[in-house]
Amino acid sequence: MPHTHLGAPRRVTIAAAALWLVGVFGPWTPATARAQPAAPQAPATGPAARPADVASMDAILAALYDAISGPSGAPRDWDRFRSLFVAGARLMPIAHPAGAAAQARVLTPDDYVARVTPMFEQAGFFEREVARRVETYGSLTHAWSTYESRRTREDAAPFARGINSIQLLNDGARWWIVSVLWEPERPDVPLPAIYLPR
Numbered sequence: 001m002p003h004t005h006l007g008a009p010r011r012v013t014i015a016a017a018a019l020w021l022v023g024v025f026g027p028w029t030p031a032t033a034r035a036q037p038a039a040p041q042a043p044a045t046g047p048a049a050r051p052a053d054v055a056s057m058d059a060i061l062a063a064l065y066d067a068i069s070g071p072s073g074a075p076r077d078w079d080r081f082r083s084l085f086v087a088g089a090r091l092m093p094i095a096h097p098a099g100a101a102a103q104a105r106v107l108t109p110d111d112y113v114a115r116v117t118p119m120f121e122q123a124g125f126f127e128r129e130v131a132r133r134v135e136t137y138g139s140l141t142h143a144w145s146t147y148e149s150r151r152t153r154e155d156a157a158p159f160a161r162g163i164n165s166i167q168l169l170n171d172g173a174r175w176w177i178v179s180v181l182w183e184p185e186r187p188d189v190p191l192p193a194i195y196l197p198r
Contacts, residue, residue, distance in 0.1 A: 049083035054174040057141060060084055061129060061166070064177065068116070069126040071152070076120065078113050085109050086169060086176040094183040104181065124151045130161075131197045141168040146195045147182075161185050163195055 053063035067081040091112045092104040107115065119125070131146040143166045148158035162184035169176045185191050 047079055047083060049174065050080065051174075053080070053084065054176070057134070057143065057168060057170075057175055060168065060175040060177060061132075061143065061145060064166075064180075065127050065129055065147070069128075070120065070124070072124040073121050076117075081113070082109050084177050086178050089177055090179045092179065092181045094181065096186070126150045126153050126155075131195055133195065139170050139172075141170065142166070143168060144195060146191065146197075161191065163191065 050063075052059060054060050063080065064084055067077055067084070070076055089109060091107045091109065093107075095103050095105055097103065116125075127147050127149045129145050130148050133144040135142050143164075145164040145166055147162060147164055149160040150158050162182055164180055164182040166180050167178040169178050183189075
């Protein structure tokens with residue numbers, strides 16, 4: 001059956017369609033996509049961080065070690081501890097159960113607090129960084145932070161040492177801890193020289 005036109009046929013060109021899309025949605029370019037505001041990072045719980053604690057990588061790592069250290073029975077500033085972490089952060093000690101493969105126990109900052117508080121009530125715990133190796137790409141930093149743990153600051157020798165593998169984010173305004181995966185030194189896995197103080 002023949003098709004009857006009531007007027008001249010209208011042609012929609014690619015250029016016209018593109019102009020219509022620009023009029024409706026505005027121009028899109030990679031630069032436009034990057035300009036969209038990102039959702040602000042926020043700590044999982046607790047108040048805002050002390051500005052001095054998150055002003056640099058050195059500062060946030062020092063705050064991490066300081067927040068968990070103290071004499072037996074002394075309350076820790078857990079709000080300060082929580083304020084160092086990005087929302088959704090994880091802390092993961094590596095365990096070696098007898099006869100089983102190595103396992104990572106995945107904890108939130110609150111899980112960590114609940115896990116260590118009874119131990120800190122019974123014994124002093126002072127942990128400090130003794131060496132660090134760092135790699136950075138863009139906003140991402142990975143720090144291999146070698147630690148020593150003591151019962152008091154004055155102890156001549158640590159009762160434990162190991163490596164904290166720490167992922168950090170610098171969002172341009174402050175530093176955040178995204179994850180900490182750590183493993184204590186064992187007799188069969190001594191710390192390599194590259195992770196020891198020089």
